[in-house]
Amino acid sequence: MTDTLNKGLSRRSFIRTGALGGTAAAASVLAAPAVLAQEPLVVKMQTSWPASDIWMDFARQYVERVEAMSGGRLKIDLLPAGAIVGAFQVMDAVSDGVLDICHSVPVYWYGKSKAASFFGTGPVFGGSATTMLGWFYQGGGKELYEELTQQTLGLNVYGMLGMPMPAQPFGWFKNEVNSVADLQGLKYRTVGLAADLLQSMGMSVAQLPGGEIVPAMERGVIDAFEFNNPSSDSRFGAQDVAKNYYLSSYHQASEAFEFVFNKDFMDDLDPDLQAILRHAVEASATANLALAMKEYSADLQKLQTDSGVTVHRTSKEILAAQLAAWDGLITDLGTDPFNAKVMESQRAWVSQVAYYELMNAPDLGLAYEHYFPGKLKL
Secondary structure: OHHHHHHHHHHHHHHHHOOOOOOHHHHHHOOOOHHHHHOOEEEEEEEOOOOOOHHHHHHHHHHHHHHHHOOOOEEEEEEOOOOOOOHHHHHHHHHHOOOOEEEEOHHHHOOOOHHHHHHOOOOOOOOOHHHHHHHHHHOOHHHHHHHHHHHHOOOOEEEEEEEEOOOOOOEEEOOOOOOHHHHOOOEEEOOOHHHHHHHOOOOEEEOOOHHHHHHHHHHOOOOEEOOOOHHHHHHOOHHHOOOEEEEOOOOOOOOEEEEEEEHHHHHHOOHHHHHHHHHHHHHHHHHHHHHHHHHHHHHHHHHHHOOOOEEEEOOHHHHHHHHHHHHHHHHHHOOOHHHHHHHHHHHHHHHHHHHHHHHHOOOHHHHHHHHOOOOOOO
């Protein structure tokens, strides 16, 4: 660890005085072999995803934009989960300087504080992932995130949220689950506050990284699970271990990708390079969402037509029970002053913003049914 950190510090000293800014003396020394001033800074970035996951494609879209906008001054060495640290260890690795950047989700450092889950997998007050991304940037969420990460937990990081994820499916089951009674005793994989939520509904919950889900199903460690979306799920073989796929759920309905930057690394960069790394998060969100809509929908069709998967919509009984379970969890969590502050901020934002969104939104299901009659089967 010490050697790794020393290398990081040496490189950061180079950023201050070398190729990416430099002093007058350094500029004089490097004037003759000017090519040295053009050497790119190699940035080490790891994700929490297996190499084959579509989310690695999303991370690549970020990398492409950073490298293009920096004119080659930044080159990102993009690595999958496990290349340097495990999927759930990326936050610590960035804070310690072992990694410069990670692409993950806040719930993966839930072990440090349950409050991490509020920044993506918290209570659903009626807002979508887009609603909650707005809260992060315009409703005080970013300031609360910084209070939690930098002040409460003492992490040496900056964090930003990227693409707002479509609401996560309830997931994959070997048999149909139409009532709360059908869930009792099922060994189920999820993460974050969703684990507490579904545990309170009678499920037995295990928190596992995505790459461990199918092996756990095959060994009988779990017998149902959710991960995130049709593309990721199908790429790691969900359809090979279960055939009932339930869409719609309140357990994780407002998540976004998280980009975490080592604070020292960012502070040492020239301002324009800092801006590129930050604004590329915003740019990648647009690119990611467009690719997600294309691939998620196509892969959902393939699961039905090629893999014999039956796609269901989660029953209203189960959805209502999830909301009731959130009520209990909110009460318990609210005994902590910071948790209470975050939830109060989110509720105020959703009350205002989602009212506009929901009142203003046309009934898209009605329009879809008009042009594609009978297809929704709601």
